[in-house]
Amino acid sequence: MSTPSITPEETTVRAELRAWLAAHWQVDRSLVAWRHLLVDSGWGMPHWPREWHGRGLPVALLPAIDAEFEAVGAVGVARIGIRLLAAATLLEHGSDDHKRRFLRRILSGEDTWCQLFSEPGSGSDLAGGTTRAEFDGTRWVVNGQKLWTTSAHHAHWGLLLARTDWDAPKHQGLSFFVIDMHQPGVEVRPLKQMNGYASFNEVFFTDAVVPANNQVANTGDGWKVAMTTLAHERRNADALRRWGHASPHAGRIYDEERAEIATVMEPYRWYPQRAGRVDLALPRARSTGRMADPAVRQELAKLLMLSRASEWLAQRARHAKQSGKPEGPEGSLGKLVASHVARAAAEVHALISGADAMLAGADSPENGMIAEILLSVPATSIAGGTDEIQRNIIGERVLDLPREPRTDAGPFRDIPRNPPRPRG
């Protein structure tokens, strides 16, 4: 791999930023006050447009800019959680009024956000949502229910996809809103999962209110806006993990950042176990003496091979992207192969653990870790697009197979759908 050459622009930008940081960065400032400085200067989101808290710099310069921040240990704008998806959505589809009201407090970290898309009756078929928004002449009145809403319990604002036209075809009857989560018509309840954690929420709307000026884009354009949010969600998945690590330094501003990260990252504590913890398989096979069992050796080999080959597949996808070649099938396969790895890992952990695989908590191997793996892995093949949906995508977009004939055309009102989920 050749070292990328440093452009004159990068040298200039780095020098400018270095000087600005030298003049402004102080660890004993409050986190919010520092971030307002970042927003005013444009250094917080340097690739955003100048009129909206950015400097209009190319995305390619971001690694160099991050490096300058890291060199002095400077904290950036608030980036973890749903907030940046909200910002990206509003930048693309929001009015100037939306951008003025919401962007600054997103970047300062003063407001947190949640995404109100999935419903009990529409998971894979996201466009089949039945939460309704009705205009009463001055404002929108919202009734219905959302599910799997991360951070709803502390969010100030929600990105809401709701049905505004029941006679239009499914995708064309949706509209997009920003809803104030702190109002009487919004009730948030934690949703307990099969692994015992409650990382997500159910959100109930009973005559909740959205002022007319909080509608994003035109009535009926909600699906298009939601697609923007989801595209950013996929693109930012890696970055979110990186930003989720707090800096180890001491000082007021770092303490405040650590608290923010702890709040946002709390729901994700079991995510490593969800992926199967392949890293534990070989050490556990050794330490338990199960390495002598030919069945364990076979299944362990399958798992290690699958896991390693999936990394090579991902690297091939990245290589193709970097060298500007047309993307092969590798990119679309990543989500599906992760499910296979997670399931194989759970089976291997169960095989290695033997009878102890029945136990949980302190009685389970690795102080509960094995039980947590066994009970968290099923999420991998469902969350973020089920394996079945991934296979449809691979079949239709990569292999160019024909689509199944649709039976959900025509007015949404006439399409069969699920009964509401009882409010327990």
Add this chain to the structure above:
Amino acid sequence: MHFGYTDEQEQFRGIVARFLRERAPVSAVRAQMASERGHDPALWRGIAGELGLTGVHVPEHLGGQGFGLEELCIAQEEFGRALTCAPFFASTVLATTALLEIADEAEQEALLPALVAGERVGTLAWVEQGGDWSASACAMLATPAADGVRLNGHKHYVIDGLAADRLLVVARTPGSVGNAGLGLYAVEADAAGLVRRGLETIDTTRRQAALVLTDCPARRLGAGRDFTSGFARLMDRATIALAAEMVGGAHALLDAAVDYAKLRMQFGRPIGAFQAIKHKLAEMLLEVELATAAVRYAAAAADANDAETSLLASHAKAMASDASMRAAVEAVQIHGGIGFTWDNDTHLWFKRARSSAVLLGDAALHRERYIALTEAAA
């Protein structure tokens, strides 16, 4: 380690693929399956003379092209995709690599040019009836004689053993056990005491033979080099090259199944629109792509003399065996009744997949070897 082909490698692949499309279409495969020799000498001359593939991984000073296992594997992928009937695996992958890894330099200079030029067809006879693929299981005896060595014993599953006229045979000195006393011996095709019999095989695109050697005159090769390490390097490279051929075949099976799923109409729609078929094809693609990634990584590692090469060879072969059998079984299934007919081409690739899944060790053997090597490295 790199993860994609260079433009030159892509170009090379394109040339091999075009040649095989034009000169060795499936009609030619069917003709050779039924032929006495099992391959077309004119095609072999083209592969050797026009494309120079028989010397692709042979150093230039020995008359080859001086590329590595990566390029050999590119050719192998295309041969697997086209199901070419040619003694490439026996002569170029096995015999030529055996000479490179085991023979002395003077012997290489004497024996390689005819193989590289395609004037002679080589093969390697090491495994005996029962199919233990390790050299240490070899029972054939090499007894010193006044004018060289006499070989006594039998060999089985000898790839292109009838077509070959340059036989390389593994045998051991009397009284030796395990890896001790093993050596590589050259046997002339017309040697006294050599009896060859063609074996009946499920895959008729690649012939096999059984050899019986009775006081057969032979010449020891590579007396100045360590046989065990040379043979291990040979087997790692041959295993990776076979896995490359297998993923090429798996891609062909997948492509055929996808094409058929788009054309075949049942219940008023192409069967590829049904999720039962679509999802099967998506899983086939995933498995074939994973195996392909493993093969290419292993080939690059072997060229870099990576310490993990043996482990990666087993990784590649285990995944290629599973992926190509899965592709073969599902390709027949997706073709339905027509897929079970002789006229449909799917069974040709199915039979190669079935056979190659076992050749040089099946998936279970290579998974066990992978774990044993992982343990040894710890």
